[in-house]
Amino acid sequence: MIGSMGLRIPRATSSLLGRAVNAVATNQSAVAGASAASIAAQRRWQHYLMPLRDNFEQEGIRNFLSPGSVNMAYTEYQTFILEKLNALVVGTDFEQKDTKSIVLATARDPELAHVFNHASMAHNNHFFFDHLSPAPVKMGDKLFYHINENFGSVDTLRDEMIGTAVSMFGPGFVWLVRTQLPGQPVALRVMATYLAGSPYPGAHWRRQEMDAQTAIGSSPQGLSNGQRFFERSAAGFKGNKLEPTAPGGTDLIPILCLNTWEYAWLREYGTGVGGMGGKLAYAQSWWNMIDWAKVEEEARLETRILTGGDSSV
Numbered sequence: 001m002i003g004s005m006g007l008r009i010p011r012a013t014s015s016l017l018g019r020a021v022n023a024v025a026t027n028q029s030a031v032a033g034a035s036a037a038s039i040a041a042q043r044r045w046q047h048y049l050m051p052l053r054d055n056f057e058q059e060g061i062r063n064f065l066s067p068g069s070v071n072m073a074y075t076e077y078q079t080f081i082l083e084k085l086n087a088l089v090v091g092t093d094f095e096q097k098d099t100k101s102i103v104l105a106t107a108r109d110p111e112l113a114h115v116f117n118h119a120s121m122a123h124n125n126h127f128f129f130d131h132l133s134p135a136p137v138k139m140g141d142k143l144f145y146h147i148n149e150n151f152g153s154v155d156t157l158r159d160e161m162i163g164t165a166v167s168m169f170g171p172g173f174v175w176l177v178r179t180q181l182p183g184q185p186v187a188l189r190v191m192a193t194y195l196a197g198s199p200y201p202g203a204h205w206r207r208q209e210m211d212a213q214t215a216i217g218s219s220p221q222g223l224s225n226g227q228r229f230f231e232r233s234a235a236g237f238k239g240n241k242l243e244p245t246a247p248g249g250t251d252l253i254p255i256l257c258l259n260t261w262e263y264a265w266l267r268e269y270g271t272g273v274g275g276m277g278g279k280l281a282y283a284q285s286w287w288n289m290i291d292w293a294k295v296e297e298e299a300r301l302e303t304r305i306l307t308g309g310d311s312s313v
Contacts, residue, residue, distance in 0.1 A: 046096050047082045047089075049075065050126060054134040061132055064289045069268040074129050077263050078122060085118040099123040100200070107203035120196040120203075124173050128259040133291040143296040150188040160190050161258060162283040168192060171261040175199045178253045178299045186301060188255075199254045255298045258286055 051057070057075055060067040085102075089095045094102050094115065102119035106112040139147075144154065151157040157176070165174045172194040179187045193199055259265075265282035272278015 047085050047099065047122065049079050049082060052129055056129070056132070056134070059134075061134060061289055064132070064285045065268055069265075070129075072267055073259075073264040074125065078125055081118050081122045081125070085115070085122060088115050088118060094119075099126075103198050104200060104202040107198065116198075116203075117196040120198045124193075124196065124198070124257065125259060127254070128173070128257050128264070131256055131291050131294055132286075132289050134289075136288055137290065137292045139292040140296045142301040143292060143299060146186065146188055146299070146301055157188075157190070158287055162280070162287065164190060164192050165258050165260045165283045166280050168194070168260055170194055172197060173199075174258040174260060175254050176256040176295070178255055178301075180251050186299075188299075199252065199257075201252045253298070253300070256290065256295045258283060 052070075052074060056065075056070050058067060060070050065073065085099075086095075089102070094105070097105070099119045099122045103116060103123060106116040106119065109116075139154065147154050147157050151160065161174050161176065168174070172192055175191050175193065177189055177191055177199055179189060191199060260279065260283075265279055269277040269279070269282040272280060
């Protein structure tokens with residue numbers, strides 16, 4: 001057969017087509033086999049990449065993160081962190097512990113800071129993605145009531161979380177947490193942790209609620225911040241007894257978080273130069289994709305409201 005440019009093009013025979021199909025099938029089988037082998041190799045370790053729900057890795061999160069951004073922020077970054085963590089804990093008691101348990105066990109030991117950092121980052125990053133939804137989810141009545149009780153309105157909570165994220169000069173996480181003192185009603189509040197800081201009471205000495213580079217200085221407030229920082233770093237030991245909660249005994253449970261590390265948003269939203277995109281646009285888009293049903297479930301809001309009578313919500 002003669003092509004449009006005078007070149008002779010051979011006809012595709014059934015034999016040629018058959019060999020081509022077989023070659024493609026063989027190649028696909030090899031790729032699938034390599035992928036399965038990779039997954040099997042990962043699963044030999046205690047800490048391996050957990051698949052996200054709703055096929056986020058392949059489809060992305062509509063109106064928030066593209067598949068490429070999810071791949072960078074979760075698949076690639078989480079794999080990197082877990083590989084480092086596995087290398088650090090191989091042959092130790094931490095090898096068979098989950099990331100939260102490692103965080104709580106290593107937070108008070110400066111010599112294990114590298115283990116803490118990788119375990120906490122893996123835990124926080126998964127927590128962030130695990131509370132997202134492929135479509136907007138309506139907030140339940142119990143959570144709506146408690147947010148209005150604690151913040152005045154849902155819009156106020158939104159502004160506080162987004163504003164906190166944007167004002168953080170450095171990477172970290174913004175958390176919505178459930179707190180409760182003995183005999184007191186449940187309270188919700190917003191807190192920030194810098195770098196790989198953890199919000200859990202058992203790791204309060206590595207909570208890192210302030211940026212040490214900017215909050216500690218020679219001013220009265222800077223000196224006060226520095227003293228508080230170093231006191232907290234030394235806290236947690238009472239003789240040989242390890243305290244499970246922060247000073248004061250406040251029970252605290254994280255129920256939602258926003259990841260402010262650049263790897264999570266820079267690819268999709270850019271730097272924000274000229275007021276276009278950036279971390280602000282990322283945080284605003286995040287708010288619309290929160291799985292409020294999961295947040296309410298983890299907040300455990302079935303307890304009786306002690307303020308305003310005996311009614312419960």
